[in-house]
Amino acid sequence: MLNKNYWGNGFASEAIKEVIKFGFESVHLNRIEGGCDTDNIGSGKVMLKAGFEYEGTLRKNEFIKGEFRDTKVFSILKMNFY
Numbered sequence: 736m737l738n739k740n741y742w743g744n745g746f747a748s749e750a751i752k753e754v755i756k757f758g759f760e761s762v763h764l765n766r767i768e769g770g771c772d773t774d775n776i777g778s779g780k781v782m783l784k785a786g787f788e789y790e791g792t793l794r795k796n797e798f799i800k801g802e803f804r805d806t807k808v809f810s811i812l813k814m815n816f817y
Contacts, residue, residue: 782809
């Protein structure tokens with residue numbers, strides 16, 4: 736999680752690209768998956784910008800602050816990264 740003072744500076748976008756590269760090149764993953772709360776529009780945009788594809792929504796799968804919340808799921812495949 737990035738401190739709010741640093742939101743909008745591209746730090747998350749740069750970081751996620753390096754994490755993806757590490758996952759595919761060093762760990763030899765074929766697929767990387769990520770998710771965010773449906774209200775977290777910024778995180779969804781970061782994943783899409785990094786090349787992730789939106790796969791769907793997990794309904795009421797997490798209990799946060801006294802309520803069940805939906806999660807958007809994104810993924811990227813190694814063959815689509817390069």
